[in-house]
Amino acid sequence: MAQKRGSKLAEVADDEVVVPLQAVLLADSFTQKFRPITMERPKVLLPLISVPMIDYTLEWLASVGVEEVFVFCCAHAKQVTSYLERSHWKSQTNFIVTAIESNDCVSAGDALRLIDQRNVVRGDFVLVSGDTVSNMSLRQALQEHKERRRKEKLSVMTMVVKHTKPCPITHQNRLGNDELLLGVDPETKQLLYYEDKKDYGKVHQSSGNIILDQSIVTDRSAVQLYNDRQDCFIDICSPEVLLLFTDNFDYQQLRRDFVKGLLSDEVMGYKIFTYEIHSEYAARIDNFRGYDAVSKDILHRWTYPMVPDIPFSRNGPPIRLDCQGIYKAAGVVQSRSAIIGGTTLLGEGTSIGDCCTITDSVIGQGCTIGGNVHIQGCYIWNNVTIHDNANLRDAIVCDGAVVKEGAVLEPGVILSFNVVIGQKFTVPSYSKISITPQPTEEDSDDELEYAEAAGSVTESLKKSFSVVENEINRQNGKRDEESMDGQSWNVLEVGVTGAGYKWSLGESNQEEEWRHSISPIPYEKIQELILNKRFDFDDTAFDIGMVQTPGESKPDSEIADDESEKPEIAYFNKEVEETFRRAVLEVPGVEQHHVIIEINSLRLAYNMSFSDCAGALFHAILNLALEAPHASQLELFINAKNVITRWRDLLKQYLISEDDEVEVLLKFEEICLETGKEFAPIFTKVLEVLYDKEILTEKAILSWASEKKEADESDKVFVKQSEAFIQWLQEASEEEEDDEGEVGGQEAA
Numbered sequence: 001m002a003q004k005r006g007s008k009l010a011e012v013a014d015d016e017v018v019v020p021l022q023a024v025l026l027a028d029s030f031t032q033k034f035r036p037i038t039m040e041r042p043k044v045l046l047p048l049i050s051v052p053m054i055d056y057t058l059e060w061l062a063s064v065g066v067e068e069v070f071v072f073c074c075a076h077a078k079q080v081t082s083y084l085e086r087s088h089w090k091s092q093t094n095f096i097v098t099a100i101e102s103n104d105c106v107s108a109g110d111a112l113r114l115i116d117q118r119n120v121v122r123g124d125f126v127l128v129s130g131d132t133v134s135n136m137s138l139r140q141a142l143q144e145h146k147e148r149r150r151k152e153k154l155s156v157m158t159m160v161v162k163h164t165k166p167c168p169i170t171h172q173n174r175l176g177n178d179e180l181l182l183g184v185d186p187e188t189k190q191l192l193y194y195e196d197k198k199d200y201g202k203v204h205q206s207s208g209n210i211i212l213d214q215s216i217v218t219d220r221s222a223v224q225l226y227n228d229r230q231d232c233f234i235d236i237c238s239p240e241v242l243l244l245f246t247d248n249f250d251y252q253q254l255r256r257d258f259v260k261g262l263l264s265d266e267v268m269g270y271k272i273f274t275y276e277i278h279s280e281y282a283a284r285i286d287n288f289r290g291y292d293a294v295s296k297d298i299l300h301r302w303t304y305p306m307v308p309d310i311p312f313s314r315n316g317p318p319i320r321l322d323c324q325g326i327y328k329a330a331g332v333v334q335s336r337s338a339i340i341g342g343t344t345l346l347g348e349g350t351s352i353g354d355c356c357t358i359t360d361s362v363i364g365q366g367c368t369i370g371g372n373v374h375i376q377g378c379y380i381w382n383n384v385t386i387h388d389n390a391n392l393r394d395a396i397v398c399d400g401a402v403v404k405e406g407a408v409l410e411p412g413v414i415l416s417f418n419v420v421i422g423q424k425f426t427v428p429s430y431s432k433i434s435i436t437p438q439p440t441e442e443d444s445d446d447e448l449e450y451a452e453a454a455g456s457v458t459e460s461l462k463k464s465f466s467v468v469e470n471e472i473n474r475q476n477g478k479r480d481e482e483s484m485d486g487q488s489w490n491v492l493e494v495g496v497t498g499a500g501y502k503w504s505l506g507e508s509n510q511e512e513e514w515r516h517s518i519s520p521i522p523y524e525k526i527q528e529l530i531l532n533k534r535f536d537f538d539d540t541a542f543d544i545g546m547v548q549t550p551g552e553s554k555p556d557s558e559i560a561d562d563e564s565e566k567p568e569i570a571y572f573n574k575e576v577e578e579t580f581r582r583a584v585l586e587v588p589g590v591e592q593h594h595v596i597i598e599i600n601s602l603r604l605a606y607n608m609s610f611s612d613c614a615g616a617l618f619h620a621i622l623n624l625a626l627e628a629p630h631a632s633q634l635e636l637f638i639n640a641k642n643v644i645t646r647w648r649d650l651l652k653q654y655l656i657s658e659d660d661e662v663e664v665l666l667k668f669e670e671i672c673l674e675t676g677k678e679f680a681p682i683f684t685k686v687l688e689v690l691y692d693k694e695i696l697t698e699k700a701i702l703s704w705a706s707e708k709k710e711a712d713e714s715d716k717v718f719v720k721q722s723e724a725f726i727q728w729l730q731e732a733s734e735e736e737e738d739d740e741g742e743v744g745g746q747e748a749a
Contacts, residue, residue, distance in 0.1 A: 020067035021142075023126040024115055025057060027073035027080050030107050030253075033287045033516060036416045036434035036503055037398060042076040044130035045083055047381055049298045049308055050347055050364055052083065053285065054130040056303075059312050061126065062095045064138040069097045070120055071130070072111045077101040107252035109245050116242035124149070127235040127254075129284060133294050134234065135303055136160070136280035144275060145236045155271045156238045156262075159191065162277050164230040165571075165606045171197045173230055174571065176289030176516050180231055183216060184274055186224040191272040192216045193225070194259050213264075231255070232282035236275075244270070287516035288396070288414070295362060295379065299325065299343050300574065308345055317348045324627055329365070341581075341627055353388070360581065370405070376582075377518070378409075387423075394519035404497060411519030415500075422495020429522075430513040433493070433500040520582060520598070572606040576613065577620035580650075584624060596653055611663035614654040618664050619671060621647050626676055637682045641689050648693050661700035662707075664690075669718050684722040691729075698729045 027044045034043050044054040054071075061069055073080040081099045084090065089097045100118065105111050115121060124145065126138070145158040166172060166179040173179065183193025193216060217223055235254075244251065244258070251257045262270045281302050285291050294303075301307050309321045317330045326340055329348040334340070338352045341359030346352070350363050353371035363369070364381045370388035377394040380386070384397050387405040394411040397403065401415045406424035409415070413427045416434035421427060493502035505513055514521055579598045603613050625639040644651075655661050668687075672680040679686065690696040705726045708719045719726070 019123045021065055021126070022121055022123065023061050023066045023069045023128060024112070024121070025054075025061070025069055025071045025128055025130050026108060026111055027054065027071050027130045028075055028105070028108075028111065029129065029131060029286075031286075036432055036436055036438070037396075037414065038075070039434065039436045040417050042073070042080055044073075045076075045079060047364065048133070048285070048291070049295055049345060049362055051312075053133075054080075054083075055087075055312075056133045056306055057128060057130050058089055058097065059306060060132070060134045060136075061128070062092070064136075066126060067094060067096065069095070070115060071097060071099045072102070072105075072115065073099060074102045074105045074111070077103075108254050109249070109252040109257065112242055112245040113249075116246045121239055121242060124236060124238055127237050127241070129233060131285040132233060132282070133285070133298070133303055133306065134232070134280070134282035135306060136234075136277050136282050138236070141236060141275040145273070148273060149238060152271065154269050155273060156240045156244070157259075157272045158236040158275050159259075159272060160232040160234040160236075160277060160282055161229045161274050162232055162282055163228060165228055166197075167601060167604075170515065170521065172289075172515060174289075174293050174575070175230070175283055175285075176287045176293070177230070179227055180229060182226045182229050182274070183212065184224045184226065185220055186222055189274050189276075191259075191274050192223060192263065194255065194263060229276075230283075232277070233284040234282055240270070288518045289516050291379075291396075292377075292394075292518035296343065296360075296574070296578075299327070299345065299362075319345070335371075339629075342623065347382070360578065364399075377411075377578075379518070394517075396518065404495070407495065411522075412513065412517035418499075420494065420497070420499035422491070422498035425495030425498060427494075429519065430505070430517060432503040432505075434503060435500055437501045438503045520579070569606075569608075569612070572602060572608055572612065573616040573619065575602055576616035577623065580617060580620040580647075581624075595650065599654075610654045610656045611660045614651065614660045615663050615667035617651055617654060618667055619675075621651065622668075622671055622676055622679065626678065633678070633682050636678055637685050640679070640682070640686050644686075644689055644695070645693060648695055651695060655695065658697070658700045658703060661696050662704050664696065665701070665704045672718065680718075683718045684725055687722055688725060698732070701726065702729055 027042060029038075029043050032038075034046070037043075037046065044057075045052045047053075048056060058069065071080065071084065077099075081101065084097055084099055089095070098120075100115065100120075102111070102114055105114060124142075141158060141160065145155075148155040148158075161182070164173045171179040177196075179197040181193065181195045181197075182191065184191055193212060212223070233254075241258075244262075248261070251261060259272060262268075262272060281297065283290065283294050283297070285294050297303055298307060304310075306312050308319045308327045311318060319327050319329045321327055325342040325344070327345040329346065329350075331349045332346045333351040334346070335352055335354045335356065337354045338356040338358070340346070340352075341357070343360045344358055345362045346358075347363055347365040347367065349365055350367040350369070352358065352369045353373065355372045356369055356374070358369075358373075358375045359377075361375050361378045361380065363375075364384065366383045367380055368385045369375070370386060370390070372389050373386050374391045375386075376392070378392045379396045380392075381397060381401075382399045384399070384401050384403075386392070386397075386403045387407075389406045390403045390408070392403065392409040392413075395409040395413040395415070397409070397415045398417045398419070400418040402420045403409065403415075404421060404423045404425075407421045408426040409421070410427060410429040410431075412430040414432040415421065415427075416432070416436070418435050419433045421433070427433065489499050490502070491498070494500045576599055579595055579602070582595070599613055599617070602608070603610070606612075621643050622640065625636065625643045628639045628643075630636040630639055651664075655664070665687075668679075668683070672683055687696075687701070691698065691701065705719050705722075708716050
């Protein structure tokens, strides 16, 4: 991070009065996407890798020089203000956090109008929501914003954007947000057009064209259209932004109303600009898919220094990072027979029984996990009890929940606070279970977050809230069995010994569930999208690039964006490995041909080659061998031979040419030198297996060796190690050629 906490990045107004850099943090999301969990706890206090989301946002603001933050909260305001009062933020000297409460705001627009009425903002400020994770430096963005303000007072906002690769099948980015189309002046970076897939796809799907207003291209040499940019929802705003909201009560949502309203207003002439980040990280958690993606980014350390083993939040015990990307807090009790896979965190005081398998998951504090439990891709929060023989995949289980013996949570399940799933009961995919019953009176605006403080709670909900509040406030995290037993539960929803209400999904919400779930998109849905062409590759068949005025042209070099491509390779490799692991764990419905379709969709989404797929998949296969128990190089070799044999056919799907095979060898060298150094001594033995299993041909191996002849000595380590095997291949190849020559000669005779 570029700034020390408390350092001043002050605004210099026209009268040269220095004021501290301020920020407005919206603690309300004003959406229902995290229901039913947010019926009981505000989204910003939900744990993100065991740390409340709001702490990530506050830590980032403090690190970039913000000195004063106004936290606006409405729904569950008392929980938010109480947390801030108890947190270490209260004792900071150069970082003041002030909560502003309201009981009747129903949108971001209402919140900003109230902030304006309070008259607390004194200059340019950072506008961000409390579900944002970032490690970017604001220095350059602030400097550019202020320089523009000095020259042009109508420039009121700078939006932070980042390169991304939306999936061509679902038209979503990896955070689960709709593909975004931006129109930007390539010279000034002024934002000229803003529309997401949901809107522009409906308007222009039939024609396949995007219609730009003539005023956008007038007096401009070019307009750059992007469909591969992610809105980070980090804005640097002038004080006029608050005034604009006050003067326009139609402005409710920040993007849909305010940004698009300013872009279409030709009279006032206010301007919005963009600032693009490349190697830095910034993401807002808008839905459960985004929650999963950002959580994995934290575990993979893309958000450094905000990572689990650095106690930036100053809450909870220290966490250490072990090999294979496993994080462990103090007091973890783990059976010797339990297998813990990579990209996993185990919280303080958690106990894990015999023969358990836990991979790609986050386990909170004080959890009890019985024997023979299988957990994959899950987020288990605090004080959760999971009994013997349970099976959980790609699910979220909130504080105090109980999963009884033999129960199964299928992908996409959400268990809210204190829910109980009965013995041997299977919770179907995408089910949402809560102790709080589903409201029968929905808000008129489907984007409003439910807020009991606003007086819209039904009598039945009030009764449920009183029960839940007693549950949450119990410091030991145990449920009140007497009050729970007094309820009657539907055994078809939670099992015979279960407790909770199943929330029904409206027909209009069915598609949103799998699009926004932490569970990977099912093979059937991908196939349906392709066959029905509901998201056809040509349904937005406009040219993404320069829209030029007549007589003007610009060289391709001016619009190249190679620098922003680099992080995408790592994201691609990570997603390929996660897809592969689902097949390894035999997730229901995930067969080998399903994995091939998913990897192919990733290849298209990230614009990768078959060689890239082969390299990423081979890396994932060797990681599997490395994670399996082994006490010697011989055992590691046996592991590698077994997994290579098991997944031979899958890997061969991406070895289309000799170049693809060479790419696997180069990837193998890279692994041996970096992430899997244990393989270095057995490189040749594994190479022989790859040849024996007909994964690599002798021609590809000899080509690889030939290419290394002119390389530096440091690049010939593994060629020299394999010298005897390569010599044997050369002799065998020469003998085969001689045999073919003799046969040809005999035939000629």
